[in-house]
Amino acid sequence: xxxxxxxxxxxxxxxxxxxxxxxxxxxxxxxxxxxxxxxxxxxxxxxxxxxxxxxxxxxxxxxxxxxxxxxxxxxxxxxxxxxxxxxxxxxxxxxxxxxxxxxxxxxxxxxxxxxxxxxxxxxxxxxxxxxxxxxxxxxxxxxxxxxxxxxxxxxxxxxxxxxxxxxxxxxxxxxxxxxxxxxxxxxxxxxxxxxxxxxxxxxxxxxxxxxxxxxxxxxxxxxxxxxxxxxxxxxxxxxxxxxxxxxxxxxxxxxxxxxxxxxxxxxxxxxxxxxxxxxxxxxxxxxxxxxxxxxxxxxxxxxxxxxxxxxxxxxxxxxxxxxxxxxxxxxxxxxxxxxxxxxxxxxxxxxxxxxxxxxxxxxxxxxxxxxxxxxxxxxxxxxxxxxxxxxxxxxxxxxxxxxxxxxxxxxxxxxxxxxxxxxxxxxxxxxxxxxxxxxxxxxxxxxxxxxxxxxxxxxxxxxxxxxxxxxxxxxxxxxxxxxxxxxxxxxxxxxxxxxxxxxxxxxxxxxxxxxxxxxxxxxxxxxxxxxxxxxxxxxxxxxxxxxxxxxxxxxxxxxxxxxxxxxxxxxxxxxxxxxxxxxxxxxxxxxxxxxxxxxxxxxxxxxxxxxxxxxxxxxxxxxxxxxxxxxxxxxxxxxxxxxxxxxxxxxxxxxxxxxxxxxxxxxxxxxxxxxxxxxxxxxxxxxxxxxxxxxxxxxxxxxxxxxxxxxxxxxxxxxxxxxxxxxxxxxxxxxxxxxxxxxxxxxxxxxxxxxxxxxxxxxxxxxxxxxxxxxxxxxxxxxxxxxxxxxxxxx
Numbered sequence: 153x154x155x156x157x158x159x160x161x162x163x164x165x166x167x168x169x170x171x172x173x174x175x176x177x178x179x180x181x182x183x184x185x186x187x188x189x190x191x192x193x194x195x196x197x198x199x200x201x202x203x204x205x206x207x208x209x210x211x212x213x214x215x216x217x218x219x220x221x222x223x224x225x226x227x228x229x230x231x232x233x234x235x236x237x238x239x240x241x242x243x244x245x246x247x248x249x250x251x252x253x254x255x256x257x258x259x260x261x262x263x264x265x266x267x268x269x270x271x272x273x274x275x276x277x278x279x280x281x282x283x284x285x286x287x288x289x290x291x292x293x294x295x296x297x298x299x300x301x302x303x304x305x306x307x308x309x310x311x312x313x314x315x316x317x318x319x320x321x322x323x324x325x326x327x328x329x330x331x332x333x334x335x336x337x338x339x340x341x342x343x344x345x346x347x348x349x350x351x352x353x354x355x356x357x358x359x360x361x362x363x364x365x366x367x368x369x370x371x372x373x374x375x376x377x378x379x380x381x382x383x384x385x386x387x388x389x390x391x392x393x394x395x396x397x398x399x400x401x402x403x404x405x406x407x408x409x410x411x412x413x414x415x416x417x418x419x420x421x422x423x424x425x426x427x428x429x430x431x432x433x434x435x436x437x438x439x440x441x442x443x444x445x446x447x448x449x450x451x452x453x454x455x456x457x458x459x460x461x462x463x464x465x466x467x468x469x470x471x472x473x474x475x476x477x478x479x480x481x482x483x484x485x486x487x488x489x490x491x492x493x494x495x496x497x498x499x500x501x502x503x504x505x506x507x508x509x510x511x512x513x514x515x516x517x518x519x520x521x522x523x524x525x526x527x528x529x530x531x532x533x534x535x536x537x538x539x540x541x542x543x544x545x546x547x548x549x550x551x552x553x554x555x556x557x558x559x560x561x562x563x564x565x566x567x568x569x570x571x572x573x574x575x576x577x578x579x580x581x582x583x584x585x586x587x588x589x590x591x592x593x594x595x596x597x598x599x600x601x602x603x604x605x606x607x608x609x610x611x612x613x614x615x616x617x618x619x620x621x622x623x624x625x626x627x628x629x630x631x632x633x634x635x636x637x638x639x640x641x642x643x644x645x646x647x648x649x650x651x652x653x654x655x656x657x658x659x660x661x662x663x664x665x666x667x668x669x670x671x672x673x674x675x676x677x678x679x680x681x682x683x684x685x686x687x688x689x690x691x692x693x694x695x696x697x698x699x700x701x702x703x704x705x706x707x708x709x710x711x712x713x714x715x716x717x718x719x720x721x722x723x724x725x726x727x728x729x730x731x732x733x734x735x736x737x738x739x740x741x742x743x744x745x746x747x748x749x750x751x752x753x754x755x756x757x758x759x760x761x762x763x764x765x766x767x768x769x770x771x772x773x774x775x776x777x778x779x780x781x782x783x784x785x786x787x788x789x790x791x792x793x794x795x796x797x798x799x800x801x802x803x804x805x806x807x808x809x810x811x812x813x814x815x816x817x818x819x820x821x822x823x824x825x826x827x828x829x830x831x832x833x834x835x836x837x838x839x840x841x842x843x844x845x846x847x848x849x850x851x852x853x854x855x856x857x858x859x860x861x862x863x864x865x866x867x868x869x870x871x872x873x874x875x876x877x878x879x880x881x882x883x884x885x886x887x888x889x890x891x892x893x894x895x896x897x898x899x900x901x902x903x904x905x906x907x908x909x910x911x912x913x914x915x916x917x918x919x920x921x922x923x924x925x926x927x928x929x930x931x932x933x934x935x936x937x938x939x940x941x942x943x944x945x946x947x
Contacts, residue, residue, distance in 0.1 A: 174215040183223045187247035194356060197250040198931040206258045210265065218268065221255065224248040225295045232301035236308045242353075245302060249356050252295070253363045253933060260370040261938040269295070270382065296364065296387050299357050300394045303401075304329040309353050311344050329397040337404030337494075338487045348426035358433040361387070362924070363933055365440045369921050372940045373768050373914055381443070388441050388473040395474040399441075402434040403479075406524070407494025411501055411513045425513065435520040436924050441475040442527045443917055447908035480531045488538040495525050496547035503554050503597045518555065519923045522571045523916065529578055530908065540584035543591050546608055550595060552576060553615045557599050560623035561755040563947050564764035567919045569619075573633050574912070576612075577777070580637040581905030583786060586644030598751035606649030613638060613648070617655035621662070624757070632674075632773040635681035636904050642688040643782070643901045647696035653703040656685065661710050666717070666727030670839045676847050679714070684902075687855045690891075691898040698886035701859070702879065705867060708860050715853055719844040728839075758947040765922030766943040771911035777904035788903060854896050862894050918942050 169175065175182050192200075209217045231245035259265045269292035306312035310332040334354070336343035364383045371379070388395060409431045471477055482488070499522070501515050525548065529536040539545050552572045559565035579585045589609035601614050616634045619627060638656075648656075662668065663678040686704065689697050704711070718724070748754075758764070770776070780788040866889075867882055874881065922942050925934050 169209065169213070169216055169220075172213050174213065175219065177219045177223065183220070186220065186251060187224070187227060187244045189247065192247060192250065194250045194253065194359070194931050197247070197254050201251070201254050203258070203936060206255055210258060210262060217255075221252070221259070221268070222291055224252050225291055225298070228252075228298040228302065229294055232298040232305070236302070236305050242308055245308075246353065246356055249299075249360045253356075253360045253931075256363045257366065257370075257934050257937045260367045266367065266370070292364070292383060293386055293391070296361075296383065297392070299361055299364075300387075300392055300398060303354060303357055303398060304332045304394055306332070309350050309357065310334070311347065311350070329394045330400075333397050333404065334401035335404035335408045337400070337408050337490050338482060339400050340404065343408075346427070351426040351430045355430045355433050358430070358437050359928075359933070362433065362437055362440065362928075365437075366921070366924075366934060368440075368443075368917065369925065369934060369939045369941045370937075373918055373942075384441055384443065385473070388475045390474065392474070396478060399438075399475050399478050402438045403491070405434045406431055406438065406498075406521075407491050409494070410497065411515050412504070428513075428515070432517045432520070432927070435517055435524060436927075438475075439520055439523045439527065439920055440924070441473070442479060442524075442531070443920065444471060444473050444476045444531075445908075445910055445913035446530060447910055447913060476531055479528065482532060483534050485538070488535055491528065491535070492539055492544055492548075495521055495528075496544065496551075499525075499548060499551035503551055517927070518551070519568055519571070520920075520927075522552070522555075522568075522575060523920050523923075526571065526575055526578070526916070529575070536578075536582070537584075540579065540582050540588065543588050545579065545585065545588050546591060549576070549579075549589075549608060549612070550597060553611060554597055554599060557601060557615045557618055558755055560619045560627065562758045563624055563626060564758040564762040566626050566764075567767055567922060569623075569627060569630065570767070570770065570915070571919065573630050573637070574906070576637050577633055577640075578906045580640035581777075581780075581903055583644065583782070583788075583903075586641035589641055589644070590646045596749065598749050598753075600748050600752040600754050602651055603747055603749055604649050604651040606652060607645075607647070609641065609645045610649045610652040612641075613652040613655055617659060620659060622755070629770075631678055632681070633776070635678055635685075636773055636777065639681050639684050639688070640903050642685040643692045645689060645697070646693055648689070648700050650699045650703070653697075653700040656682065656700070657703045657707045657710070660686075661707065664710060664714050665730075666723070667730045669717070670724050670727045670844070673837050680847075680851070683852050683856070687852055687899065688901065690855055690859055691895065692901070694891055698883050701863070701886050702883055704856065705860065705864060708864065711853060711856050711860065714851060715857065717844070717848050719841045719848060721841055724839050724841065724844065760947060762947045763926060764945050764947060765918075765925060766945060767922070768915055768918050769911075770915045771909060773904070775909060775911060776906060778907045780903045780905050782901040782903060788905075791902075852899075858895055859891060862891060863889065 177183075206217075209220075225248075227244055227248045231241055231248075234241060236242050236245055259268060270290045272288060272290055303309050304327065306314075306327070313331070330340075333340040333342075334344065365381060365387075367383060368381050386392070392398070405427075409427060411425070411428065471480075482491075498515060499518055501513075502518065529539065539548070552575060555568055556572045559568050586609075589612065590607050593606060593608050593611045599615070601611075601618055604610055604614060616638065619634065620631055660679065660682045663675065663682065669676050669679070686700070689700055690704075694701070718727075779791040781791055782788055863886070867885070870882060870885055918941055925939065925942075925944070928934065
């Protein structure tokens with residue numbers, strides 16, 4: 153209790169507060185001690201108000217805790233009413249803000265207290281004539297409305313538009329907050345003068361908002377998507393008169409931020425950047441308000457009208473959540489350009505290499521940015537098409553590939569790996585993405601991958617190969633997804649480099665060994681995906697792909713072995729025996745890795761003791777995507793799955809989600825079983841001749857076998873005639889060769905497009921709150937409270 157004495161002056165008052173004897177709400181002298189102090193920071197409040205004390209008050213003198221909460225809310229309401237014109241009022245508002253940020257998690261962790269803020273407190277009305285009307289407001293609503301008013305409070309959180317004395321200062325209730333948007337960008341052209349005090353005050357208020365929204369952390373994950381967060385629901389409803397300017401302020405503050413500043417090296421060491429904490433807080437509040445399951449609703453529509461405003465005033469059909477609604481209705485090209493440039497600039501920040509170490513500021517909130525980018529593409533299809541319309545999409549792709557490559561060995565960053573892959577899966581469902589990948593890759597971001605000369609498609613394949621062959625075990629459930637992305641883009645890839653072509657064949661070699669094929673029920677799907685990649689390139693892009701054709705010819709034995717895969721019991725057992733001798737899941741031998749890029753560091757595992765949060769399982773690739781067929785004119789039509797139809801992989805679509813779900817991080821025994829050898833075996837399953845036959849007969853080998861049949865004799869003849877061992881001559885021959893009329897009729901192009909589903913919605917919720925939990929360490933808002941949405945684990 154000594155800390156409380158520092159906090160409010162006398163030991164007598166602390167004893168009074170913690171004792172079961174309730175203190176009257178009218179005893180202002182007593183309650184005012186809690187917020188009157190002038191020199192506190194949020195860190196002080198966390199140090200002075202220990203967790204044990206808050207829990208003690210909660211258990212032993214609940215009425216005092218209740219009174220403290222409602223008195224603190226009352227002070228915020230009064231501050232919002234008066235407009236906070238004096239330094240003293242501002243100090244009281246900030247202290248109440250800090251105190252509530254400290255206490256709320258302890259209210260949420262106790263199920264008996266969780267409804268407290270949604271009850272009405274007698275006598276807690278705002279005064280005035282309509283007392284009864286106001287009394288009907290639950291405490292939570294009064295708190296949220298006061299905070300939103302305070303976020304547009306002249307001279308406290310926004311620049312005053314009047315040069316005048318206190319007497320004629322703007323009335324907070326008559327101002328149009330749309331004129332006080334915090335930053336230029338979407339729907340607002342004027343960039344206010346930066347004011348670091350305003351930034352600090354906004355940051356404290358947003359921290360309190362985020363804490364209010366964090367009730368979601370104290371409920372276990374559930375697949376029930378109707379489980380809306382009441383705080384977010386109210387905050388994003390029409391009850392919040394500042395919803396539009398606040399949404400715009402948060403979005404613009406994030407997208408306009410330039411961490412490099414004026415480009416002066418070491419600038420960030422000389423000047424403390426008051427904007428960055430605000431940008432982080434804004435990004436976190438924004439993604440939480442956009443936590444909305446689009447699979448259960450009619451997708452937010454974009455009405456194509458263009459008026460002078462960024463978002464039209466007509467009420468469109470769409471979600472009640474105004475933030476989702478506004479996001480889905482942004483449609484002006486210049487707004488899209490501003491958002492895309494901003495997100496790309498921030499995502500590329502960790503890649504910016506300078507010759508002076510530490511000379512440029514590195515931001516840490518790339519995971520929040522990836523969630524925001526995902527929401528933008530998911531809720532606003534016009535934005536998605538805009539992103540894919542130009543090669544700007546590559547400014548998003550390269551940072552994502554950098555993060556994936558960098559995090560591949562780090563167990564604590566498995567969530568980052570997932571969201572990066574999800575975004576690429578979403579983009580790969582659109583033809584334009586595959587086309588854009590043909591742009592030559594010239595940016596030399598130091599990455600721990602072999603040096604190559606080629607396109608962005610080569611970069612993508614080389615990074616994916618690196619993840620599969622040298623990532624940690626937990627990434628295995630992502631293999632389906634990684635290869636689906638490669639399949640989706642393959643019909644559009646004009647010319648793969650030799651390095652990328654060899655990587656694809658190395659994967660096929662690794663995945664088609666008998667021990668791998670026979671050791672888990674869905675391992676053969678990976679072979680089907682890779683064969684589909686080769687077929688797409690041979691059928692649709694043969695001309696420019698002599699490197700790949702050459703690699704296929706060199707590794708032709710892999711295809712012959714697949715065609716002659718044994719199906720009798722004895723051979724199956726023999727294949728499985730071989731597994732026991734192969735400790736390494738996929739060897740890196742004969743993958744000819746070559747030298748890594750200059751200046752790159754190898755991907756490192758997590759430091760022991762690193763905290764991470766658990767994630768729920770994500771759905772299998774069949775639930776995650778739906779198949780579409782590309783017609784000759786380039787349009788796609790969805791293929792409705794028929795109950796009887798087998799997927800091309802020769803299994804009922806459900807087979808992918810049998811056994812282990814995707815990347816659920818459960819007990820150690822499950823984790824140990826999930827070695828590559830038994831990717832999803834539930835222990836009971838054993839391969840049978842019938843099972844092998846069922847999919848072997850469907851292996852799509854015809855096109856490749858025909859290619860080998862035609863080209864191998866010709867290549868061998870050249871080698872014998874000219875005594876050649878030089879591959880450049882063979883490549884020259886293949887470049888000028890043609891297979892027109894010799895291959896089977898081209899198959900229709902199949903694209904597996906991401907489809908929204910409640911499984912991924914829940915995954916995003918746990919991932920997002922896990923990131924927010926771990927990133928808020930100063931002060932540690934939720935640390936050591938009884939969080940239920942995920943487990944906190946040490947690596």
